[in-house]
Amino acid sequence: MKVLRIALLFVIATTYCIAQNDEDVLKTIYKTSLTNGKSYDWLDYLSNTIGGRLSGSTSAELAVQYTKSELEKLGLDKVWLQPVMVPKWVRGEKEMAYFESSDGFHKVNICALGGSIATPDGGTKAQVIEVSTYKDIAGLGEEKIKGKIVFINRALQPELINTFQAYGGCSSERYRGAAEAAKYGAVGTIVRSLSSRQDDYPHTGSMSYGDLPVAQRIPSAAISTNDAVKLSEALKKDPNLEFFLEQSCQQFEDVLSYNVIGEITGSEFPNEIILVGGHLDSWDLGDGAHDDGAGVVQSMDVLRLMKESGITPKRSIRVVLFMNEENGLRGARKYAEVAKEKGENHIFALESDAGGFTPRGFSFTTNEANYSQVLDWKPLFKPYLIHYFELGGSGADVGPLRSESNVLAGLRPDSQRYFDHHHASNDMFEHVNKRELELGAATMTSLVYLYDKYGVNPVPKSSNFRD
Amino acid sequence: MKVLRIALLFVIATTYCIAQNDEDVLKTIYKTSLTNGKSYDWLDYLSNTIGGRLSGSTSAELAVQYTKSELEKLGLDKVWLQPVMVPKWVRGEKEMAYFESSDGFHKVNICALGGSIATPDGGTKAQVIEVSTYKDIAGLGEEKIKGKIVFINRALQPELINTFQAYGGCSSERYRGAAEAAKYGAVGTIVRSLSSRQDDYPHTGSMSYGDLPVAQRIPSAAISTNDAVKLSEALKKDPNLEFFLEQSCQQFEDVLSYNVIGEITGSEFPNEIILVGGHLDSWDLGDGAHDDGAGVVQSMDVLRLMKESGITPKRSIRVVLFMNEENGLRGARKYAEVAKEKGENHIFALESDAGGFTPRGFSFTTNEANYSQVLDWKPLFKPYLIHYFELGGSGADVGPLRSESNVLAGLRPDSQRYFDHHHASNDMFEHVNKRELELGAATMTSLVYLYDKYGVNPVPKSSNFRD
Incomplete structure (x- = not known):
């Protein structure tokens, strides 16, 4: 019994010393x-x-x-x-974009997504179709998509406490949007920036064309959250507005x-x-x-x-x-x-x-x-x-x-x-x-x-x- | 026994409902x-x-x-x-301060502490004595303090995880410094800003003259953390350097x-x-x-x-x-x-x-x-x-x-x-x-x-x- 008690004391003392020491080291x-x-x-x-x-x-x-x-x-x-x-x-020259609606020209803040191709020389100009996720593109089909710029306007969910969860919920829009839109004949994609804030900064990030043949690839860019809201509002008033995008990025x-x-x-x-x-x-x-x-x-x-x-x-x-x-x-x-x-x-x-x-x-x-x-x-x-x-x-x-x-x-x-x-x-x-x-x-x-x-x-x- | 079991189930169910409801409300x-x-x-x-x-x-x-x-x-x-x-x-006009050492003039970032009196018209110029806390002032006595500007250079302790604790450890320097220095004939006090960062911003805050008669009150100002370091270094090389302070604050x-x-x-x-x-x-x-x-x-x-x-x-x-x-x-x-x-x-x-x-x-x-x-x-x-x-x-x-x-x-x-x-x-x-x-x-x-x-x-x- 005495031996047991001593052994127990030893265990307690050792444990205490280790813990105490770790506290000091931290x-x-x-x-x-x-x-x-x-x-x-x-x-x-x-x-x-x-x-x-x-x-x-x-x-x-x-x-x-x-x-x-x-x-x-x-x-x-x-x-x-x-x-x-x-x-x-390589991004190349700074990107340039605007939309032209019934009340004039509106310059927007944009940046090429990493991995995107450039627009043709002189840029791309086309009508815009807005979707709330890239998953909607297939449902719209070639009839609605062909020849247009697809605008994927999905905002991060503000109610999620962990912003990484909100980001994760939207990152496929950026990564897969262009590949999906290109399948149906789109000439470009614009993706709402994956930002927690309403402001003027466009946010880049990687995108992929998956197994899409080189000839079918289309340019893809991110638009600032403020400009995404403006573009969406403008499209409600003027669904036929035209969007101009110019970017000169290149893969070496x-x-x-x-x-x-x-x-x-x-x-x-x-x-x-x-x-x-x-x-x-x-x-x-x-x-x-x-x-x-x-x-x-x-x-x-x-x-x-x-x-x-x-x-x-x-x-x-x-x-x-x-x-x-x-x-x-x-x-x-x-x-x-x-x-x-x-x-x-x-x-x-x-x-x-x-x-x-x-x-x-x-x-x-x-x-x-x-x-x-x-x-x-x-x-x-x-x-x-x-x-x-x-x-x-x-x-x-x-x-x-x-x-x-x-x-x-x-x-x-x-x-x-x-x-x-x-x-x-x-x-x-x-x-x-x-x-x-x-x-x-x-x-x-x-x-x-x-x-x-x-x-x-x-x-x-x-x-x-x-x- | 059955009654007890039902009662127990009821208690568990009620507790669960309340908790569940609170979770939903939050x-x-x-x-x-x-x-x-x-x-x-x-x-x-x-x-x-x-x-x-x-x-x-x-x-x-x-x-x-x-x-x-x-x-x-x-x-x-x-x-x-x-x-x-x-x-x-009321602060009045923006404060002005510099020190003049063997290698020239050095403008410093300063602001009057809340409750301080102004300097005399045209400012105050005097030699500086540096202390690491206002508690050191009494020990130095009138001989070392009289006619000088007391510079209280106490930094917030960076190792404290809660910055309020670090602030609390220094706030008396700002609050009591001037009253203490005035007792021994100082003509002003400069207190290192209670900031967690090294930068150029002076930080104001309240100070008190306690029961010091009006005639004995001296102006007190905060100096930015960067300038506190500069002044301290300059004092090591040139203990007789002169410091100029001008502020026009007023109590109504x-x-x-x-x-x-x-x-x-x-x-x-x-x-x-x-x-x-x-x-x-x-x-x-x-x-x-x-x-x-x-x-x-x-x-x-x-x-x-x-x-x-x-x-x-x-x-x-x-x-x-x-x-x-x-x-x-x-x-x-x-x-x-x-x-x-x-x-x-x-x-x-x-x-x-x-x-x-x-x-x-x-x-x-x-x-x-x-x-x-x-x-x-x-x-x-x-x-x-x-x-x-x-x-x-x-x-x-x-x-x-x-x-x-x-x-x-x-x-x-x-x-x-x-x-x-x-x-x-x-x-x-x-x-x-x-x-x-x-x-x-x-x-x-x-x-x-x-x-x-x-x-x-x-x-x-x-x-x-x-x-």
């Missing part, structure tokens, strides 16, 4: 990030000196060189570039680019890899500060903050700055392919690709046992107002690393402002708050610290994926 | 706010047409008339103005102003009052959009959202737009005084005065039983990412309504950006996000709905205040 991590973080300075350079970094551009190449050079200054065990061929799409041959990778090799379990990352490419309109400059610099700072906080990782901590998330995901696929060839074991992979806003928590893609493990750590995050630990997705770049036993996660910042800036010319450094960015870096570092210390649960026999 | 409230809220339009007018609304100013008077008129449009049972005498302090006689009040009278318990409010006055430098235009329009929208959501309150729901929170709290004191005279029973009072940012939850000042009651409602807020239900303060304006049995609360929005804008010329409408503001209004309405439906617990015999 405190150190947060303090280090908020008083001595590097993420904001890095983001300043990436946004203001380099700017928008579309795959295949000179800026993307500069971003590769800059981040590699900055990682080399951190005294990591390894820093390297992983070659990957990426698509190169694939070019060589790189994922940028840095690693602190684990002292005890070097073959267990913990990955943090974001994507280095961005759209071209703004400077890509939120999407995904923030994720890039936070991921870089995770390794630095561990060092600054005096943590010597037992497992290998790897930062990966993926190339080409926006219009191809080539970097992520290449990374996963090479990892598979090498038989690398990624036990945990965390992506930050939802903006540099105040962090609220994480979403996870993993099995029940692993999810249960991470829930045990949730109380450690309470002092930092990190409360969201839910199953449901991770990040596009870490997605291909999914296995039966590992944990994929995404940092979940406050989402309310994200789609005000997403893929638009107002995704700018000035809209990133230093403290919010640094809190995100600290939150990521804290979870990486815990996975490094405790590892991931062994796979249960009948585990099921959950997300 | 869903309706949030949807109404996000799709059909008025708070953003009201804030647009208050910020962009009326602007900064310092007590006693014409703008403050316009704000009284505007909000009264808007409340009257809502079809409330009563709308009235409550007279209150308020201080009138008290003037008549008003609290603006509207009420939906309760259908069952009209004498149980539930109050929501913010303060209508603001500092003069910006347009007071976050402090506290946001709280004003959210509070107004609480009553409107209840109506729009089809809720007929059992208790009286009162919106109070308090005058003069910033430099006197006269409106709040008057309101509480009148309420006491009339024997009014405020069972719950909720203030929004922490900016129009994404709401995270509430803080409460109440007894244990009441706190326990509100914690039971916390799960209802989970879908809206409202997770913070903690004891610890409410709001300056509702503070005087504290009783042994009631509940005072403050809306707690994300605090990271608040002190970037607080009391400075960048507290502007453009920095308020529509969705974030509307989520706040919905969150307030939801809690008001619950207190209206369930009332507040009866006072336990040995209750103690908790905050």
Whole structure:
């Protein structure tokens, strides 16, 4: 009985010490990030000196060189570039559009969607047919569609609290609209910008022609939310108004680019890899500060903050700055392919690709046992107002690393402002708050610290994926 | 046994129905706010047409008339103005300051603190002594202080997650600095702006001379964080540099102003009052959009959202737009005084005065039983990412309504950006996000709905205040 009591006391004492120690380490991590973080300075350079970094551009190449050079200054065990061929799409001259209704000309704010073809020289002018989703196009058929510009006017649902859910509900309009309209003889598509706000910024983003033959492809552009409302109102009064669109974008041959990778090799379990990352490419309109400059610099700072906080990782901590998330995901696929060839074991992979806003928590893609493990750590995050630990997705770049036993996660910042800036010319450094960015870096570092210390649960026999 | 089982089933069924119903009501409230809220339009007018609304100013008077008129449009049972005498302090011409060191003149960004006297005509020029807190002044004594300008250079602690805590740690520097320095013969004080950011905006705010005789009073101003750093560095190189300050602010006689009040009278318990409010006055430098235009329009929208959501309150729901929170709290004191005279029973009072940012939850000042009651409602807020239900303060304006049995609360929005804008010329409408503001209004309405439906617990015999 006495032995049992002593054993029990020992267990309690040990548990207490571990927990106490973790609390202290998290405190150190947060303090280090908020008083001595590097993420904001890095983001300043990436946004203001380099700017928008579309795959295949000179800026993307500069971003590769800059981040590699900055990682080399951190005294990591390894820093390297992983070659990957990426698509190169170039916007060309600024787009021009207007509609001509009974009361005159109305210039509208528009931008080509990524991957779109150009209009013919001198632009395209045609009547407009408005639909509320691309799914309506088939029902209208060739009779109503042929020779016209299809205007897909679907707004994000404001009542959805998570704006990513609202975005997800509309993203197929942008991605598939042109391919669907072209089948019925449309000469172009205009898609309402996927923005949470009524304003004048057009928001670009990727679109695809699917298996549509080259000859049938039509130009596709995004129109600002304010102009979508104006056009829709004008069409009610004047259904025969004409819309003019001119854009000169072009798709080139694939070019060589790189994922940028840095690693602190684990002292005890070097073959267990913990990955943090974001994507280095961005759209071209703004400077890509939120999407995904923030994720890039936070991921870089995770390794630095561990060092600054005096943590010597037992497992290998790897930062990966993926190339080409926006219009191809080539970097992520290449990374996963090479990892598979090498038989690398990624036990945990965390992506930050939802903006540099105040962090609220994480979403996870993993099995029940692993999810249960991470829930045990949730109380450690309470002092930092990190409360969201839910199953449901991770990040596009870490997605291909999914296995039966590992944990994929995404940092979940406050989402309310994200789609005000997403893929638009107002995704700018000035809209990133230093403290919010640094809190995100600290939150990521804290979870990486815990996975490094405790590892991931062994796979249960009948585990099921959950997300 | 069978009877017991049926009774149990009945209890479960009833509980389920109530909970289910509350979930639905909250869903309706949030949807109404996000799709059909008025708070953003009201804030647009208050910020962009009326602007900064310092007590006693014409703008403050316009704000009284505007909000009264808007409340009257809502079809409330009563709308009235409550007279209150308020201080009138006027900034006058824009302040001017520079320091002259061995390498030349350096203009600095500065603003008079609210309540400060002017400098003598032609300004004040003197050597500077830097202290890290006003508490150091006494130790330096007349020998080191006399004839000098005291520069209080205390930065907000970046490692504190809640920026209000960081602000609280420094606010006495601004409030008491001048009175303390004057005791030892200083000719002026310059206080580092209470900002979370390094930038060029000086942040004003109230200061007090305490019981210092009029003849001994000295001018006091806030300096931007960037210029505080520059001045401190210059002082290290050149301790004898001279600082020039000119400001022409003036205190006038008290003037008549008003609290603006509207009420939906309760259908069952009209004498149980539930109050929501913010303060209508603001500092003069910006347009007071976050402090506290946001709280004003959210509070107004609480009553409107209840109506729009089809809720007929059992208790009286009162919106109070308090005058003069910033430099006197006269409106709040008057309101509480009148309420006491009339024997009014405020069972719950909720203030929004922490900016129009994404709401995270509430803080409460109440007894244990009441706190326990509100914690039971916390799960209802989970879908809206409202997770913070903690004891610890409410709001300056509702503070005087504290009783042994009631509940005072403050809306707690994300605090990271608040002190970037607080009391400075960048507290502007453009920095308020529509969705974030509307989520706040919905969150307030939801809690008001619950207190209206369930009332507040009866006072336990040995209750103690908790905050």
